[in-house]
Every structure is written in C-alpha cells, then in structure tokens.
Amino acid sequence: MSNIDIVVILVFTLLVFICGMSFSKAGKNMKSYFAAGGALPWWMSGLSLFMSFFSAGTFVVWGSIAYSSGWVAVTIQWTMCIAGVIIGFFIAPKWQKTKALTAAEFITDRLGKSTQKAYTYIFLVISIFTTGAFLYPVAKIVEVSTGIPITTSIIVLGVLILVYTAVGGLWAVIVTDVLQFIVLTAAVLIVVPLSFDKIGGVDNFISQAPEQFFEFTNSEYSWVFMIAFGLYNLFFIAGNWAYVQRYTSVATPKDAKKSRLAIWCFVHDKPINLDVTTNDLPCFKS
Template sequence: MELIDGAIVIGYFTFVLFAALAFKRFTTDSSGFIRGGGAMMWWMAGATAFMTQFSAWTFTGAAAKAYEDGLTVLFIFWGNALGFLVAARYFAARYRKMRVETAMEAIKVRFGRVSEQVYTWLSFPLTIMSAAIWLNGLALFTAAVFNIDLVVTIVGVGLLVTFIAASGGSWTVSATNVIQLILLVAITMSVGAFALLEVGGTVTLIESYPTDSYMGSNMSYWQVFWLWVVMMILKQTMNTNNALSCYRFLVTTNEREAKKRLCLLASYLFWGLSCGLFLHG
C-alpha cells in the first residue's frame, strides 16, 4: 500500500469518527438512540437504507459477474428496487402507524410475546454470523488491494462500527452513511465516466457486450434463467419487506416521509447500481 493510500484510509476513518461525535448530541433518550426519535429527515433515512444494500461483494463479485454475463446479476438489485417500491406503496405507512420503537415490538404487537422472544433470540446468532461474513469479505478485498492484514481489517473496522453505533445510535449511523453515500456516488461517477471514455463511448460498450445472449454464458436452458430471475426478484422483495427490515420506516417523522425515502431509494438502486456495476465491470 502506498503512502497516499494509507493517508486516505486514515483520513476517511477520522472524518467518519468526527461526524459520529458531532451527531451524538441528537441522541437524548432510548427512542433517539434506536430510531432517531422518529424525527429523521427522509433523505438521511434514505441514505442509510441505501448503504445497507452494499458490501465489498457489490463492487467485486457482482461487478465481476456483470463483466462476465452482463444483465444477469442486476436482477438482484432490481429486486431490491421493486421491494422498496412495494414498501412505499403499501407497507411503509402501515408500519409507521404502529408507533413502536423497534421491529421486535412490532412482532410482539402482531404475533404476541412468544413470537417476539423467539425471533429476538434467533436474530442474535444470525446477525452476528452475517456481520462476520461481511467483515471477512471486506478484509479479503482490502488484503488483495492494499495488502492490509486480514486481522487488522476485521478488528479495526469491527471496533470502528461498534463505536459509531454505540456512541449515538441511529443518528450517528445515519450521519456516517450520508458521508459514505456522497463519497460512493462521487467515486462511482468519476470512475464510471473514465471507464466509459476508455472503452470508446456508450455505443462501443454495447457492441462489446460480453456474451451473445442477455442470459449470460453457459446457459443451456432459458427456462432456468427466467425461473432464477423470478425467484430472485421475489426473494429480494420479501427481504426488503419483512418485519425485521421494516425498522427503517420508524425513523422518519411521518408516513409521507417514509414513502418519499423509499421512492428515492428505489430510484437509486435501479439507476445507480445498474450504471455503476456495468461501468465497474
């Protein structure tokens, strides 16, 4: 890793910590810690929900798949976009009207205390395992690109994320997510524009499509492809509208704000990720 790379990484972490400490003062009670007191701006809440769709895999594995097979991998992200549109149309306002602070409270109201306890205790090991997998993927990526030891990345990023979340709850997490969104969009658009110029423009990019079929390479049966597409869209739609994921509707000031953030998020996912993955690939 070059000196400038290290300076950028350290500077970014320092800036994120500064933002977290600056927004810590907005958290004054349990409601503010868990759901931002139900007073978060729709664009801020939307940025947080948007950033939760990302991992190191998005710009490594997904971009590689887009490079190899074109459209195929985009159906995963289009499924997310459809899921958020469904949420904006139906679930967001209804969930927001429950006036609960956590997703577990919503489960208790709807299904009873036993379901709440079972769901809560099952979520602990599952979310820890998911976080471990994400950290491992990030560590592998940074090790390959920056030659940083796996343990350093896992422990360092784990401690940083824990500090941000524990110091101010939803407000500090959302503030840092807005910063990440701005950086992500700026970097993606810059790299994308440069890549588009390098390949010779949009027409050349389309003519250089990596396979002869929109289904990708080595696809013997079109029925398998479309079955996968339908199942993936349904799976992602359900994933963005389950009881645990719907916590994101609780942070906004009212039902209208919840719908606005989801429409913004769906447009980001559909156009932003589609262009970003193609250009990175």
C-alpha cells in the same frame, strides 16, 4: 497500493468515525436513540436504505457477474428495485404507523414476551454469522490491498462501527450512510466517464461487447432465478429490522413511502424534488 492510497483510506475511515461520534448527544432517550426522534427526513432515510444494500461483497459479487454475464447483473438489481416499489406503496407506510422503536417491542406487543425472548435469542445467534458475512469481504479486500491480517481488520472495523453506533444511535448510522453515498456518487461520476474514455467511448464499448452481453438473462441466471430473487428481496427488505427501522423513524406514513420509493429514483438516475408530495415524485410520473 501506494502510501497515498493508504492515507486516503485511513482519512476516510477517520472521517466516518468522527461523523458518527459527533452525534453522541443525539440519543438522549429511547425514541431519539432508536428512531432519530421520529423526525428523520425521508430523503436521508432513503439514502441510508440505498447504502444499506452496499458492502464489499456488492462490488465483488455483482461486479464479477457483470464482467462475465453483462446486462444480467442489471436485471438482478432490477428485482431489488421492483421489490422496493412494492414495499414503498404497501408495506413501509404500515410499518410507520406501528410506531414501534425496535423489533422486540413490536413482537412483544403482537405476540407476547415469550415469543419476543425466543426471537431475541435466535436473532443474536443469526447475527453472529450475518455480521461476520458483512465484515469478512471488507477485511479480505483490506488484507489483499494492504497486507493487514484479516483478523486484525475485522476486529478494528468491528470495534469502530460498534463504538459510533452505540454512542450515536440511529442518527450516527444515517449520517455516516449519507456521507458514504456522497463519496460513492463522486467516485461514480469520475470513474464512469474515465472508463468510457479509456475504451473509446460508448459506441466502441457497444460494438466490442461480447455476444449476448446485453441479454436480460442467461442459462445460469434465468427468469425463474430473477423471480425467486425478487421474492427473496421483497420479504427480506420488508421484514428485516435494519430496513424497517428506516420506515419507522420518519414523521409520517407518506414519508415512509417516499423514503422507500427514493431508492428507485436513485437507481434509475432520476432527479428528486424535495418539495413535492409522494404522488408527485418525478420517477413515478407518467
């Protein structure tokens, strides 16, 4: 990795941190801090949801599956899209109607304080491992690319994320997600055409693709796996508070529906007209 690469990484990291810190005055009360004041635009909520699926593991795991198994990786991603559509129509609007600011508040209202305390303790223990699972792949890539020790990377990245999230609340998280979406989209628009040009175009890519490269499933990732993984995504995305918070922070149940359905549109490269109603989203027109 050259010095220019390192500078780019540092500048981008600093830019994300500054954007997050710029919302230090946004969390003036509980609703502003945990739910962006209940006025989060649905398209920002949708973009944040979309980016919530990304991690270093996304590029490592799904990239390796795509390299070895071809279209199977796309089929796996489709299970997430299908789960998102179901949640968008039936679950996200119901979450928005609860007006709950946190998972603890929702559980307290429904099941009482004792259940809420048990949930909190269990969640804190599980979060230690899940947060580590998110930070580890990023730190590993940084270590391989720059030589920075993995422990140092985890501590520095963890502290940066913790600081701007604690200071700016949900708005800080949403805005940094949108910024990362812009960078990711720009990279894709540049890299994909260059990649096809490097191998002689789309036709040449198709003609030289390995046998069964465009099969939907294979022996390792069968239809049984796809159904099971789709159900996992359905329950995970519908109930994990990191995603639920995006549904409860928009103004209306219709906005909650649109924020979840927007992911289907982005994944399928469909344009979105921000002035239409939920039922008129172009990706759902017949």
